[in-house]
Amino acid sequence: MLLFWSILTVCCFVATSLPSETSKFDFVMKELDSLRHDFQVKYERLEAENTNLKRELASVKSKRLLLGNTNAGSETTIGFYARRRQNGVLGVQQTIEFDHVHENHGNGYDPRHGHFIAPISGLYEFSTTILAGSDNGIHCEMVKNVGYSVEIVNGESSEISKVDFIMKELGTLRHDFNDLHSKYENLEAENMNLKRELDSAKNKRQLSEAIGFYARRKPSGTLGAQQTIEFEHVHENHGNGYDSLQGHFTAPVSGLYQFSTTIYSMDNYGVHCEMVKNGQNLGQLLAPVPGYASSTLNVVIYLSVGDQVWVRHLGSASEHLNANDYSSFSGFLISL
Structure with missing residues (x-):
């Protein structure tokens, strides 16, 4: 943490004492970009490690039976099976509600809206069967997350001096560093917990006979x-x-x-x-x-x-x- 703030302090000193020559301006901007890039690379590596740990832990959990707990695993079973009772005409892009629910472990399926919402991240399989009327065909699709969000931001640019621009960049850089440093520390702590949980799951794992x-x-x-x-x-x-x-x-x-x-x-x-x-x-x-x-x-x-x-x-x-x-x-x- 001390080293992190010392870097920012040196950057601020260079910026405030910087002459206005273009060559020095370009040099400082290059240094700022280099600092941002180096820290971003470290964060992305830690984030990749976090993703791999989560994937490996999920794989171990999906294959194991905990010793002494073979009747009900500590993980929630997720799966559903539902059928539709009513025949009728379908509207354009109408969601088809399968209201006759046989199984709904994990409560992920909502028969009122016909949607399954994933309660946890993971690899899922879905299947649907439709039967057309005697004189009509039917065309349906299965979709994931239909909905789009578009954000449009309008802004105006203005002429500012090179020194003012650098100071503004330093402020942005300080904010980015603070944000990345906070995320970095959180990821480090989360990765430590994931490693402990993964080791524990591997130690307690007992693979069941495939059925x-x-x-x-x-x-x-x-x-x-x-x-x-x-x-x-x-x-x-x-x-x-x-x-x-x-x-x-x-x-x-x-x-x-x-x-x-x-x-x-x-x-x-x-x-x-x-x-x-x-x-x-x-x-x-x-x-x-x-x-x-x-x-x-x-x-x-x-x-x-x-x-x-x-x-x-x-x-x-x-x-x-x-x-x-x-x-x-x-x-x-x-x-x-």
Whole structure:
């Protein structure tokens, strides 16, 4: 701090005793710019270190299970799944509210406005499915932070002497240095805390067994009413939660899961299916006539140990599923 203020004091002395010659004026301005640049570089390096520490800490936290706290992590689980009940005409750039909320961990989703607001910084995945009317198409988009802020500042310039200009620059420089020095000290303290927290998280980390599966269906054919669809061609089954003989996934641990299924219809046929949790509907998907069409459903849902999720036929017994590895079912644990 003493060295910092001594630099400013010397600068002020040089400025007040400066002759008006252009060469000396340019020299002082160059020195001022050099001082500002050097301090800015130091601050940016510290800021980059701060960003890397936060990223590394978030990565460690996202992978760990704290010892003795495996049922409920100290971090807040964030995830939501909502559906829309009402059909109707959409206005220009109308926000679509999905008012039927199944899960809303972390309370980030607002069904009244249809917005998800991130409660913490991090990497997120979002998915949406829309189904058009029989005679109409529909065009939608997913957006982030729609809104723009424009600031216009008008000002007038005036002729000032070179010495007055330098004094004004010194005042600005003093303010900039004070501001940067305050931010620098705050970042140093924050980085120290982040390093301690990162070391603590690494020391206490216990990586859990990965839980997730991905399976496809090989045989095509006619589906019976409410027939469970077995996806018997299993590619991955970490944690052994998926039973290819029954077509059911059984949660080995409680937590927030994501599931996805894709169905593919035969020529001249449509197919209508649903995903269920313990027999209760989570969402529907329709691959319509004239066939060779696909439909995908993504669901985020909290499961307790022993809860089951599967895909079953929802239409009449005359519908046909085109499998041949086109239709699939997958899921994975997001967070405990």
